[in-house]
Amino acid sequence: MxxxxxxxxxxxxxxxxxxxxxxxxxxxxxxxxxxxxxxxxxxxxxxxxxxxxxxxxxxxxxxGGGVVALASRVEPQLRAMARPLLQELAERTRATAFLCVGHGDECVAVEVAEPETLLLRVSYRVGSRHPLERGAAGIAIAALRPERSEDSDALRQARRDGYSVTRGQLQAGAVGVAAPLVYPVDSHFRFEGCVGVVALQDLDVEAATAATVDCARRLVKRMD
Structure with a gap:
């Protein structure tokens, strides 16, 4: 003890x-x-x-520098755990799937998977970043943070629903769906992150939402 x-x-x-x-x-x-x-x-x-x-x-x-060294090893492990799940999500939804993490007031894509059979894709690259208040991924991550009086309606909705859906916020004609990674209270490994998909307007939002929430749940379970 x-x-x-x-x-x-x-x-x-x-x-x-x-x-x-x-x-x-x-x-x-x-x-x-x-x-x-x-x-x-x-x-x-x-x-x-x-x-x-x-x-x-x-x-x-x-x-000390040891903290930086440890942190640098987390991302490759995280990406390796997420990669097969993201590829499965991309194939299920026929959309570009992603894993994003929170970095200050920004959302950063750390892993991306694309369906192999889709000819027309929405561009979303590893390293892409945008403000937390815009885009499904940013809003999903912001939903993990404490409530503030200035929170947008979209952010409040995401907290209630457990996912975020946006249209045309980062790219004209694109639809994004993202679910935050929500950990058990006793989890030993946690970070601000989300998984999601982005596609053009023909995305089946209802099916994509169900698949994205399921992917987020499975990734959290894999990390725990």
Whole structure:
């Protein structure tokens, strides 16, 4: 039990440091965690030994390069898990399927699959990005975030429905459907993301919505 508590405290410390652009002093971290400074010293030393945090000249604790290295390995694993499901979604809907993640106020496509038999496709490339308030993917990801008074009607609707449908917001004549990745409360792996499809106006929206929601559910289960 003590080992699990230590691990939990270490992860909590890492999360707290990540929330502060200029890092935290030992005293500030101890106060935020409500533990003795000696405990924080040991936690920080351990995290520092793994390169997950570093100490600035004035002694403040900041994220270390080890965090960047870990993050760089997540995307390839995520894409590998999502690829077969996206290809299946693309074939089922005869539309371009995608996996997008939230990056600040933008939505970024990290994996795309296209149906093999479709001649005319909507262009959607890996690395494409657009504001969260536009497009089915952006709205689906924004729906995962806390409610705000300035939220659009489309965003409020997406939260109620569990998916987003948009028409012509990013490309004239294109219809987009996206479902957010919603994780169980006790899930150990989670990130802001969605899966979806985009096609021209002949997309069967009802069928595409059902297939997209199912794909999102299966991807979350695969990652858990």
């Amino acid at each position: 003590s080992s699990l508590q230590t691990l939990s405290r270490g992860l909590t410390a890492l999360e707290l440091v990540a929330q502060k652009e200029n890092g935290l002093a030992i005293a500030e971290l101890a106060e935020a965690m409500d533990v003795h400074r000696a405990i924080v010293y040991r936690l920080v030393s351990t995290l520092e030994g793994h390169g997950l945090v570093t100490r600035s000249r004035d002694g403040r604790i900041c994220l």
